[in-house]
Structures are given as structure tokens and as C-alpha cells.
Amino acid sequence: xxxxxxxxxxxxxxxxxxxxxxxxxxxxxxxxxxxxxxxxxxxxxxxxxxxxxxxxxxxxxxxxxxxxxxxxxxxxxxxxxxxxxxxxxxxxxxxxxxxxxxxxxxxxxxxxx
Amino acid sequence: xxxxxxxxxxxxxxxxxxxxxxxxxxxxxxxxxxxxxxxxxxxxxxxxxxxxxxxxxxxxxxxxxxxxxxxxxxxxxxxxxxxxxxxxxxxxxxxxxxxxxxxxxxxxxxxxx
Numbered sequence: 001x002x003x004x005x006x007x008x009x010x011x012x013x014x015x016x017x018x019x020x021x022x023x024x025x026x027x028x029x030x031x032x033x034x035x036x037x038x039x040x041x042x043x044x045x046x047x048x049x050x051x052x053x054x055x056x057x058x059x060x061x062x063x064x065x066x067x068x069x070x071x072x073x074x075x076x077x078x079x080x081x082x083x084x085x086x087x088x089x090x091x092x093x094x095x096x097x098x099x100x101x102x103x104x105x106x107x108x109x110x111x112x113x
Numbered sequence: 114x115x116x117x118x119x120x121x122x123x124x125x126x127x128x129x130x131x132x133x134x135x136x137x138x139x140x141x142x143x144x145x146x147x148x149x150x151x152x153x154x155x156x157x158x159x160x161x162x163x164x165x166x167x168x169x170x171x172x173x174x175x176x177x178x179x180x181x182x183x184x185x186x187x188x189x190x191x192x193x194x195x196x197x198x199x200x201x202x203x204x205x206x207x208x209x210x211x212x213x214x215x216x217x218x219x220x221x222x223x224x225x226x
Binding site: 036042044049092100101102103104105 | 171
């Protein structure tokens with residue numbers, strides 16, 4: 001069975017500081033990995049995904065994540081956060097044999113001035 | 114274009130009553146998914162449809178939960194004899210094909226009193 005662990009339930013950070021949101025997964029087969037973001041009072045939106053190829057993937061708003069197979073991790077990073085990045089971030093995993101997304105419990109990113 | 118829509122946005126019901134939640138996927142999307150987001154359980158997969166068939170119902174919590182999809186479009190999630198533990202936000206997502214990006218609706222917040 002697949003599982004996703006997001007160890008940090010909440011990450012407070014000051015504006016313009018770097019941030020890393022951690023995600024570790026467990027799976028016995030090849031995986032596809034996703035980060036979703038949920039802004040306050042809004043639905044889930046895909047932030048970025050790893051399906052194959054380059055292990056470093058980027059989003060249009062400056063986030064990036066690196067697939068590390070040996071460490072079974074897919075941590076999300078941003079070198080300089082904005083107030084508008086305040087949201088809840090969910091890591092998710094699926095593979096070719098399962099069509100469902102298995103989500104982590106989420107990390108709430110709180111950016112303050 | 115129009116995104117995934119769900120109705121109602123909020124539903125308050127008494128314990129023991131049946132409820133129906135509706136999802137309108139993005140036009141042309143063949144895959145449709147139901148998830149549940151609750152405080153204690155995070156985001157959980159319930160069921161997915163490929164066309165009108167549901168190959169994976171493994172996430173449905175009990176036989177009180179059922180779902181159907183007609184015409185390869187609209188889906189209805191039905192919860193019979195609701196219990197307080199059914200209180201959650203029920204999310205619907207659709208994708209143009211399996212493993213493509215899942216687009217989420219705004220959710221239906223169900224409160225069982």
C-alpha cells in the first residue's frame with residue numbers, strides 16, 4: 001500500500017525567507033508524485049507534478065520539488081516566499097496500477113510580514 | 114471555461130437522513146473522482162469512475178455510501194442513514210484521462226447534526 005507522510009503540520013515563516021515543506025512516501029512500485037495547494041476558502045489546485053524524466057520540477061510561481069528515489073522524498077521548496085503563498089499544501093502519490101491519489105495530511109504554510 | 118462544479122455547497126442534515134451530493138465534471142473529462150476531507154482523516158479517496166464504470170470502490174467507508182455516474186458526465190454520491198462521523202467536505206475531481214491532472218471542485222460541506 002502507498003502512503004505519504006508530511007511531518008510538519010504547520011510551518012511559520014517570514015516574508016522573503018526560504019521555505020521547505022517535507023514529503024516522504026512509501027511505495028513498493030514506481031510512483032508519480034504531486035503537490036497540491038489549497039488557498040483559504042478555495043479548492044485544491046495542482047502546484048506541480050513528477051511523472052518521469054528530470055527529477056527537479058518547477059511551478060510557475062517559483063516553487064520547485066525534487067524527486068529523490070533513494071530517500072523516498074519529494075520535498076517542496078521556494079527560495080523566497082510571499083504573503084500570498086499562505087495556504088495549505090498537500091503532497092500526494094499514485095502509480096500506474098492505481099488511479100486514486102493518496103494524500104498526506106497537509107502542511108499549513110503561514111507567511112507573515 | 115467552466116470548472117468542476119458541485120452542489121449543494123453546504124448541506125446540513127439530521128442523523129439518519131439520506132443525502133445526495135452532485136458533481137458536474139469538466140466537459141469531456143472521462144475520469145471522475147470523489148474524495149473526502151475531514152479534520153481527523155485528512156484527504157481520503159472514496160471512488161473513481163472511468164466513463165460510467167467504477168473500477169475502484171475501495172475507499173467507500175461503508176455500504177451506506179454509493180455513487181453513480183450517468184452519461185459519462187454527472188455523478189451523484191449518496192450517503193444513506195447519515196451519521197455524525199460522515200460530516201466532512203466532499204470533493205469531486207475530474208481529469209481528461211487517467212494520470213492527467215485532476216481538477217478539483219469547490220466541495221460540498223456536509224454537517225450531520
